[in-house]
């Protein structure tokens with residue numbers, strides 16, 4: 001009993017495919033558990049980086065505004081003093097500078113230079129010689145910026161000094177006002193996380209910087225502009241017509257946010273994993289159970305065969321039928337052959353299925369075939385059958401036990417069955433020797449070459465339904481049909497047209513010299529009793545001679 005090879009004591013199959021399904025399912029379960037986690041980690045990283053960039057961008061803009069308004073105060077103080085025409089370091093002049101230094105938020109001290117030397121400040125006259133030095137940078141509006149300038153107040157931290165060209169006096173006069181401002185005034189921005197801030201000129205030369213950042217790194221960022229990542233930092237540079245502002249954070253902040261986000265999204269990831277694992281288990285169980293059910297179905301003979309009449313076009317007579325397997329499961333549901341045949345092929349169950357089909361055909365039609373020696377039955381042979389040739393002795397024994405002539409059983413194989421050309425050739429030659437006719441099924445849908453058609457021992461070519469369907473529709477495939485017919489004639493092959501549904505198609509095929517046709521125009525595949533009735537009715541209508 002061939003089925004014994006496929007079932008264990010419980011009736012369930014234990015094939016290598018079954019183990020394969022379980023192994024693949026196991027691997028998929030592991031992936032389903034890991035992938036969503038990797039996914040959310042990647043998403044959290046991306047999201048945190050995006051957030052951090054927009055965070056520093058916001059702060060670079062604020063710093064730009066803050067530094068701008070501090071600079072504006074300094075500029076307006078300088079312009080005012082210039083406009084008021086103070087230039088003598090008189091008591092009134094110094095009193096005026098004092099008032100403006102106190103009023104001007106961000107301005108700490110004001111000084112006046114005469115002939116390039118500091119003569120007085122808002123604190124009083126200057127006796128020591130303090131010459132003016134060249135500025136570190138000059139902003140596009142003409143404001144000169146000096147860095148690290150000492151105040152007149154002993155012990156005060158060095159500050160930024162700003163001066164502007166006079167509107168009324170020539171620059172060469174050497175007399176000008178200068179304001180001192182602590183560099184932090186430019187960076188007076190409250191930050192919600194630890195952040196380094198900086199102000200630079202448009203070339204990236206730093207004017208002021210605050211926070212833990214290496215000055216070289218800050219300079220490179222300021223010079224580069226825009227926003228992005230540099231080393232372990234996220235940075236953004238804002239810019240206006242005069243200067244640039246920089247905000248920088250460290251990635252350790254982002255790392256903390258990433259792990260926060262991962263924890264937040266963990267339930268979602270676990271949910272997705274659970275759904276995926278459930279799906280994998282469901283599909284593999286279905287797969288395993290369909291495999292099991294197929295094996296049980298074969299053992300319990302849940303299969304039967306329907307017969308689709310084949311018509312000789314010149315006479316309109318039914319000259320045979322194609323055997324098509326049907327599966328009705330114990331629960332009453334039907335599984336279409338397009339599903340269970342490929343499935344049986346994948347799970348090494350096609351050979352026992354072919355045995356069942358042969359057994360059904362012989363049981364169903366032995367009587368008819370013995371009576372009508374010109375009638376034939378075509379049976380479908382799968383690629384695996386073709387490769388092993390195992391069905392041949394089974395068929396041979398079944399036919400000899402029932403006295404059916406092997407010439408009455410035609411074998412149909414699709415082009416897939418000829419892929420292993422050597423094995424196919426061997427099986428087909430043995431089949432030929434046994435007396436069977438051979439047809440190539442679904443012709444035109446595979447890869448067959450003319451050379452292959454010439455080499456293999458073929459008798460009949462079945463033109464695929466898709467080509468018949470195209471007849472009279474002007475579709476591209478309809479232009480192929482005449483070539484297929486010519487080629488088959490050239491190779492002296494019989495032609496069966498599959499899927500004939502209209503009289504127009506039938507007329508075209510008959511005129512083109514096609515010998516046989518099969519399709520819903522004549523009949524669908526019928527259960528055996530209905531087929532026998534169809535055959536009888538059809539014979540009577542055509543006055544088929546009753547054999548003696």
Ligand code: C2E
Pocket residue numbers: 308323324325336337338341357380381382441442465498499500501518519520521525
């Ligand atoms: P196939 O060998 O190409 O069989 C022809 C299919 O076309 C059949 O579908 C048939 O019912 C359908 N058909 C016939 N005339 C018409 C028509 O005029 N219009 C339309 N739309 N369809 C038509 P079925 O019975 O569902 O079989 C599907 C496939 O399953 C078969 O295609 C064959 O490849 C496979 N199959 C069926 N029985 C067996 C079997 O015993 N062994 C093997 N290996 N394969 C089988």
Ligand code: CA
Pocket residue numbers: 322380412441
């Ligand atoms: Ca077929």
Ligand code: CA
Pocket residue numbers: 441442462464498
């Ligand atoms: Ca076919």
